[in-house]
Amino acid sequence: MERRSFIKNTATLSASFFIMKDLMAKPKGPIYGHHNMRYTLDNKWGQLNPLKNPVNDCHEMVQDKKGRIILLTNETKNNILIYNKSGKLLNSWGHDFPGAHGLTIANEGKQESLFITDTDRHQVFKTTLDGNILKTIDCPMETGLYQKKKNLCRLKSLLQTMAISILPMVMACSMSFIIMLTGSYRATLEEEEKK
Structure with a gap:
């Protein structure tokens, strides 16, 4: 057999093995959702040291224009955790929202901002994505x-x-x-x- 033919056949066989492996793979965990919105849980996504970056009651998550996932927790060591799509922690901030409960992202032209609702303080805060408070809305x-x-x-x-x-x-x-x-x-x- 010629060397070129051998390499071609070996590459084809190897590729088909990996494709078949993925096609025949069973889900690695429970499946969530329904209809065409079905997901499996990735237990390794967003694994953090709970002593350094605790999450207490994740109430809301949003995604910014860059594809980063922004998580809101009422843990005052870090009310906001920002992840990349792979689950790596990029940034954390916020120590002032003990009742952090609602999170909305707003696109205002080229600028994105967050609206954070604190049910303990009865206030809504408009912030930049890096945590600067732009506006505080009090209970009327x-x-x-x-x-x-x-x-x-x-x-x-x-x-x-x-x-x-x-x-x-x-x-x-x-x-x-x-x-x-x-x-x-x-x-x-x-x-x-x-x-």
Whole structure:
């Protein structure tokens, strides 16, 4: 057999072995999702030292224009963890959001910013992707709906009971919905206070 023919046949046989191996492979773990959105869990993705970069209640994840995954946790050692697609930690920041619960990424021209909702502080924060706070949105006390501190807790409890996201998280995503929701919540509060 000629050397050229031998190399060609060997390469073809080797390639077919690796292709068949992948075609016949079984999933390495449970499959999540349904229809054409099915996924397997990669246990090695994002493995971090829990003492250095703890994650306490991952509430939200978004992806920026560069393809980086931004994870929000209410752990004040690092509220934001930024990963590449392979799961390597690129950056972490944030120590001021004990009730970090909602995360939305906004594209404003060439600039991307984050809206972080803190349900403990009852505030929404607009930040840069590297953690500089650009704006703080407080609970709208001037509306008269929140004159008593207990109303904030009652609102949180009501929304949890209704299986709806907590008020400030919704506010970061949809102002029109929040206006409707506060109107119906006001009526509910007035009814409860009459009792």
